[in-house]
Amino acid sequence: MPFASVACARLLIVGDVMLDRYWFGEVARISPEAPVPVVKVSRSEERPGGAANVARNVAALGARVSLLSVVGDDEAGRQLQRLLEASAIDVSLHVDAAISTTVKLRVIGRQQQLLRIDFETWPSHEVLRAKLVEFESRLADCDAVILSDYGKGGLAHIAEMIRMARAAGKKVLVDPKGDDFSKYAGATIVTPNRAELREVVGRWQDDDGLARKAEALRSELGLEALLVTRSEEGMSLFHAAGAVHEPAVAREVFDVSGAGDTVIATLAVMLAGGAGWADAVHAANVAAGVVVGKLGTAVVGRDELDAALK
Known part of the structure; x- marks a missing residue:
């Protein structure tokens, strides 16, 4: 992995940020009120999630990273700001007083997730427009852009952002969401997981069927490449020079939440550092294999990935 060039790579990340809250506790009995476990919470943790977790992953790999997003004027938004600044991320969170910061609260008992509660509202048009203006001004200072779409409304202007960034070279x-990928037309690469791709192109019977559907979508959207993350089947990259398949890295899977964030962060850092498609996808696949062995939204450090690659 060309780490000398990775340290010089500059990434701009835009997308939906959220605060991931974890309540950990013991489960010793079933509630008398309903057939559900009673969790006696013993500790809690807070981590940046969504696009903020992508930014943490980029920073952990040693690249320079800027993050642009929207939060509410609330405690969760201020906590996100503090956590991101502590991770050496150049963060610009536009405050929208009309919304609440997206929070995902997970209750963990006996080392497994028992419940997730989401709090979210969509940002207002005026704040998104101001963010778009800042996005354009920051393009000159980056090598690559990651648009992390979690379907929370923060990327309403994504088609315009892609056009601006591509025009700037x-x-x-x-990282897509939903069943309409037309808004991602003209991007360099889109990285759906297997279920997300199926929502857009329908089912396939075998690898040949997947290749045909993936190539048709890549051509239709004018992408350089399409990367499909396929869980236990690894990942497949489709681009003009052919397909690259990476088998899953065999290890214990503890938690897949946030694995897609690690994949796109590693891919972007490698490409911005000058790596080719095959090397970038290989590094992203190995990083994903490391991160699924950790609980919750987690990151893979530069030394950790270097050791795993060797």
């Missing part, structure tokens, strides 16, 4: 990587 920047690579654009998109």
Whole structure:
């Protein structure tokens, strides 16, 4: 892995940020009120999630990273700001007083997730427009852009962002959401997981069927590449020079939440550092294999990935 060039790589990340809260506790009995476990909470943790977790992953790999997003004027938004600043991320969170910061609260008992509660509202048009203006001004200072779409409304202007970034000669990587990928047209690469791709192109019977559907979508959207993360089947990259398949890295899977964040962060850092497609996808696959062995939204450090690659 060309780490000398990785340290010089500059990434701009835009997307939906959230605060991931974890309540850990013991489960010793069933509630008398309903057939559900009673969790006696003993400790709690807070971590940046969504696009903020992508930014943490980029920073952990040693690249320079800027994050642009929207939060509410609330305690969760201020906590996100503090956590991100502590991770050496250049963070610009536009405050929208009309919304609440997205929070995902997970209750963990006996080392497994028992419940997740989401709090979210969509940002207002005026704040998103101001964010778009800042996005354009920051393009000159980055090598690549990651657009992390969690479907929370923070990327209402994504088609415009892709056009601006490509016009400025920047690579654009998109982690998609939903069943309409037309808004991602013109990006360098889109990285759906297996279920997300199926929602857009329908089912396939075998690898040949997947290849045909993936190539058709890549061509239709004018992408340089399409990366499909396939869980236990590894990942497959489709681009003009052919397909690259990476088998899953065999290890105990503890938690897949946030694995897609690690994949796109590693891919972007490698590409911005000058790596080719095959090397970038290989590093992203190995990083994903490391991060699923950790609980919750987690990151893979530069030394950790270097050791895993060897």
